[in-house]
Amino acid sequence: MYQATTRQIIVTVKPAYLEEQSDPEAGRWVFAYQVEIENAGEEAVQLQSRFWQITDAAGHVEEVTGPGVVGEQPVILPGDSFSYTSGCPLPTPSGIMRGRYFMRSAAGETFAVEIPAFSLDLPCGARTLN
Template identity: 75%
Template sequence: MYQATTRQIVVTVVPAYLEEQSDPLEGRWVWAYRVEIDNGGEEAVKLEQRYWHITDANGHVEEVAGPGVVGEQPVILPGDSFTYTSGCPLATSSGIMRGSYSMRLDGGEVFEVEIPAFSLDLPSDHRIIN
């Protein structure tokens, strides 16, 4: 589990390797990731945009940006949360993702919420912390 907090918005990410959708012989490894966004603030927020920075084990970077998440631009009320699941294919057996959400307060202010960096590792791989 990976977690980051920005202005009382807590983003928690749990990645999982999808062996049944992966094909290492074809150079395709697939992960799912579940994201929970908790609004610990005093105002409703609307998730308007997402930005992902994805780096595979060879250092290849892909950037993905667009409106909302999984086809939605959820409004998250104070004390509530929004959870979704998405996925990421890679051409290598490991990588790392990080990003941000653009959130809008009821009053119109827009601010960036950090998505914590999280590792995409095969369950069989030994993790080394530097």
């Protein structure tokens, strides 16, 4: 489990390897990641967009941006949280992801929230620093 806090917004990520969707012989390893975004602040926030930086074990970097997450731009009230699960295919058996969510406060202020860097690794594989 990986966690980061920005302005009382807590982002927790739990990655997992999806063996049944992977095909190592074809150079395809698939990982899922479950994200929980908790609002420990006193003001509602809305997730507007996301930015991901995905680095595989060969050092190739891919950047992904877009509105919301999994087709939603959730409003997260104080004391509430929003969770979702997504996935990432890699051409190597390990990698690392990091990023930011861009939020809007109830007062209209836009700010970035850190997504903690997290490792994508095979459960039995050697850990590779990316």
